[in-house]
Amino acid sequence: MGDGTKGAGSGGIAGLFVVFLGQQAGALSLSSLGPSLEYLVIGIGAGAVVGGLLGRALGRRARKKADERTAETTPESPGSAAD
């Protein structure tokens, strides 16, 4: 599974619970079915998009740094040193 997909999943769940937190804090009401579904879809969607983009960017950066670190620690081959 890619970093973007993982981030989107986590972001979607976080967005869902942000909506519930907003309801508990009195910022929005989940009493009517239509607006509640709108809030939930917007929360999950926005969370998934933000989480996906963040996950992808962070994953790419981490892989790049890991490549650099691997290249620094890998010893050069004896043949190439003799030349």
Added chain:
Amino acid sequence: MLFALVGLFLLPIAAAAPVGSAAVPRATTSGAPSVTAVVTVEGQPTASATGVASAVSVSLTGPLHVLYTWQASGAAPTAPVTITTARLQLYVFGAALNSVEIDITNPQPAINGTIAMVADFTYAHYVIGGVYQMEATLIAAGGVTVFTEWFYLHLTTPYDLNAATVVAGVLIVWEAYTIAELGSVRAVLRNREPARPRSSAPKEPEK
């Protein structure tokens, strides 16, 4: 998992009737006796609580005292009305989650009257904080609904904290940590390591 979570919340309300958005009092049946009423919760009138921002704010630390002050209306001479039941309902996802009802003992026809109700939601104060749409109803003899009012109620807990907010907060932090961990170089290097065999050395066959 995400769909299961959403489905879990929506399953009990699939057959629920939609909630009216207007908070305007109305007589629901044509030809039925007409009644106007003022509903107060903890002494605060609910008529102007038509939205989330203007919701009546009450503490959930004790039972709510709701007062219906009603008056028969219509063309003079005003016909007396026999109110038999007062009802208060709390809505979540378009479904009546909780209903408090008072049946008047020995109801008599009258031009006006007051009905006091105690609605106790404290048993669910771990999960029920926040803003909810409420429906206040007066029912006359014969089961005719003569008055309905929709209004918003903000049930407050100390610091707006209860079990539901704590669980939601912890889950949000956990998911944010999961996203942040995608940027960990150590995690990437750990994933690149070849899988190690579980047992260190194969056992020699016994002679």
